[in-house]
Amino acid sequence: MIAAVSCPSDKLELYLSHRAALVDYSAPIVGCRAQAEEVVQEAWLRFCGQAPGGAQPNNPVGYLYRIVRNLSFDLLRRSTLENRHPDGGELLDELPSTAPSPEHQALHRDQLRLLQDALTLLPERTRRAFHMHRLQHMTFQEIAVQLQISTSLAHQLVRDALTHCAEHLADD
Secondary structure, eight states, X not given: OOOOOOOOHHHHHHHHHHHHHHHXXXXXXXXXXXXXXXXXXXXXXXXXXXXXXXXXXXOHHHHHHHHHHHHHHHHHHHHXXXXXXXXXXXHHHHSOOOSOOHHHHHHHHHHHHHHHHHHHTSOHHHHHHHHHHHTSOOOHHHHHHHXXXXXXXXXXXXXXXXXXHHHHHHHO
């Protein structure tokens, strides 16, 4: 929504009589006539928005041109900075993918299948202890209570499962 601007008629007449020249002045700086139009409109809002009791410039036309010049260079600097630092999407496109290659995916699938095969060869209690420790993140004490065994035996079962799986993967 655009706010209503109340401005003395002499300022409005001054602006309207110089508006086309101000756009022509800004366009080569910002590189686009449409952007120059926006700069001149912003300059008008600033020029008109001066405090009514404030000091009035000796040369209002020169002051208006100065506002347009400053706003034009501000826009140019902002555009240059944005072009120098592309947005995040462009930066992400330049980064190498972290997804595994199809070869690595196939290798990992094969290793997972071998690990599943190794686990099926384990005794039920050893497999359960391994599952509780590695997948459910239970402590050896919690496993011991769950399986109604000693803590050292829970530790031994998990170690046996790890050793068995490592040997099974190494054999392939």
